[in-house]
Amino acid sequence: MSKVFTREEVAQHKKEGDLWIVVDSNVYNLSKFAAMHPGGLSVLLDEDVAGKDATETFFGLHRTEVLSKPQFKRLIIGTLEGAQQQFLEPAPGSLSQVPYAEPTWLSKGYYSPYYKPHHRVLQTEFRKFVDEVLIPDGRAREEDGKRPSPSVFLEMGRLNIMAMRLGPGPHLKGLELMGGIIKPEEFDYFHELIMGQESARLHARGYLDGIGGGTFIGLPPIMNFGKPALREKIMKEVFEGKKLCALGITEAFAGSDVAGLRCFAKRVENGWIVTGTKKWITNATFADYFTIGCRTEQGGLVVLCVERGPGVETKPIKTSYSTAAGTGYITFEDVFVPYENTLGTENKGLQVILSNFNHERWGMCTVSIGAQRIVVEECLKWVNQRKVFGKPLHSQAVIRNKLAAMISRVESAQSWLENITFQMNHMKYGQQAELLAGPIALLKQYATSTAQETARDAVQIFGGRGITKTGMGRFIEHYHRTVPFDAVLGGAEDVLGDLGVRQALKKMPKDARL
Ligand code: HEM
Structure with missing residues (x-):
């Protein structure tokens, strides 16, 4: 059983080399650690901290997870008499009780x-x-x-x-x-x-x-347009977690402009010879299969599944997010690709490429809106625990105003997402393509532009911590730095907004008049 100390006992240990403090009912012996404390020794020797219950001060400066690290748990020597632990670590899988931290359902x-x-x-x-x-x-x-x-x-x-x-x-x-x-x-x-x-x-x-970001977009063309033997083989390997795919459309020469692709596939006996490059390819550095769009001699497009092998080289591209994504540049030097690896029909590759866009963009909305909600949760927690001028940060009207906007943005995006998801559940593929391409494009544009507003507001709320990679604002810094990915991948915001409106205009009744 853990030892119980009175406040008086704790108070006797308040100097360098003999230093105890209380955080959330636990008594920590910081005598040795104090000299290595990242926040410095002097702050721990402060008369309101040394030998005292420093719970409130602690939570104004550290994330709860600091306390769950084994190297710090070891510093606990007992508990404070009469005190109750208040900040329990959530059990894996549990729901947050912070308002708006979870979707309504x-x-x-x-x-x-x-x-x-x-x-x-x-x-x-x-x-x-x-x-x-x-x-x-x-x-x-x-x-x-x-x-x-x-x-x-x-x-x-x-x-x-x-x-x-x-x-x-x-x-x-x-x-x-x-x-x-x-x-x-x-x-x-x-x-x-x-x-x-x-x-x-x-x-x-x-x-x-x-x-699996690359597989999420690179496998569907194989699954939907690949020859049965190729399809079955790759699906099995990928589903078992043994192989990965990447989708290679963009090039240094052509981004959203698919018609401008230069990667070239020359028809030879039993297959193709592929020469060219691809850029910004998610999972490129470790993928096993590359689903790529190539120009043909007829000037059309063909989509091929290229297995990593001789002539295929990948190298990492440093982006604003981590290299764990395996974003890379790919070169194909006279790579032979068997004809069986042709996905769909020769020169009709555009149809193959476009076929998965709605699902891809909708999938990105799910993650983007989920991330936006977690930022709202981080901000609500922070304004509640952070004290400024002796009061919680949320006592400032300007902060509450920012939170109102953040909450409204994420709730509106979630409701729209759920509505579209409900439509998807009830529509066949053709109907989805016909009726949902516009709404999904608009939703993605809305989700990522609101995400960027929320990222900016969150940094303002967290101040310097919002631009610091460690500590209280680390997730805000991460979000603010990586939020543009969602706004670019799968179609840039302006392109998608424009697509959504053009789709609507195509459906305008001829007799519509004011
Ligand atoms: C169990 C006791 C404590 C442990 C294990 C601990 C540990 C840490 C760690 C790991 C950091 C760096 C990580 C981070 O940036 O969040 C840190 C930073 C800091 N700590 Fe502590 N700490 C303790 C108690 C305290 C107390 C009582 C104070 C009261 C003044 C304090 C003041 C600070 C400050 C000012 C920083 C720098 C925060 C910043 O850069 O924003 N620490 N501490």
Whole structure:
């Protein structure tokens, strides 16, 4: 049993070399650690801190997770008599009780027409998986910039997470999803939405793309347009967590302008010879298969699945997020690609490339809106615990005003996302292409532009901490630095806004008059 100390006993240890303090009912012996304390020795020797209960001061300066690190847990020598621990670490998989930290359907006392008990079952299990498997690996890989650990992919394979990330469909048939808690025929776009939003809790944007961002966009063309033998082989390898895909469309010469691609595929006996380059390719540095768009001799486009091998070289590109995403530059030097690896019809590659855009953009909305919500939670916690001029930060009207705007933005984006997801659940592919391309483009533009406003406001609320990679504002710094990715990948904001309006104008009735 832990030793219990009185306030008087603690108060006797208040000098350099013999220093105790209390944080959240635990008595810490900082006698040796004080000299190594990142915040300095003098702050600990302050008369309001040394030998005292410094809980409030502590939480104004450190994240709770500092206390859960083993090297600091070891400093606990007992508890303070009569004091109760207040700041318990949330159990893996638990829901936040902070208002607006969870979408309405997960908030106590609220209802939603969209979610069924099997959605909640998946949400609970997937959050646990994020907390226990992805967060530890994600935070470590963000630090060292290495690719996500192979053991994580194998675990994802065991639970068929990669297969679920590709949405509902025949590819799920016969698979045991998340250990069997959800039936393949029940799996719908709300399950996929949940997985996207839960993944955002990682606060590790580069790593998040690292764990299959390339496959999310690179595998669908293989799955939907590949010859059966190729398709079956690659789907099995990828779903089991043994191989990864990347989608290679963009080049230094051509970004959203697909018609300007220069990577060239020359038709030869039994296949193609590919020569050219691709740039900004997510997962390029460690992917095994590259789904790439190439120009043909006829001037058309062909989409090919190229396996990593002789003539294929990849090198990392340093971006504003971590190299855990494996963003890279690819060169193809006279690479022979068997004809069986042609995806779809020769010279009709544009159709293959465009076929997955809606799903890709919608998937990005799920993550982007999920991340925006977590920033609201971070800000609410901070304004509540941070004291300025002797009062909590939220006593300033200007801060409450910023929070009002943040909350409204994320709630409106979430409601729109759920509405579109509901439509997707009820529409066949053709209807989705016809009716949802515009709304999804507009939603993505809205989600990422509001995300950037929220990132800016959050930095203002956190001040210097919002631009510091460690400490209280570390997730705000990360969000503010990586938020432009969502606004660029899958179509830049202006392009998407324009697409949404052009789609609407195409559908204007001829007799519409004021
Ligand atoms: C259990 C006792 C404590 C431990 C284990 C501890 C540990 C740490 C660690 C790991 C950091 C750097 C990480 C970060 O940036 O968040 C830090 C920073 C700091 N600590 Fe502590 N600390 C303790 C108590 C205190 C107390 C009682 C004070 C009261 C004044 C204090 C003041 C500071 C300051 C001013 C910083 C720098 C914060 C910043 O850069 O924003 N610490 N501490």
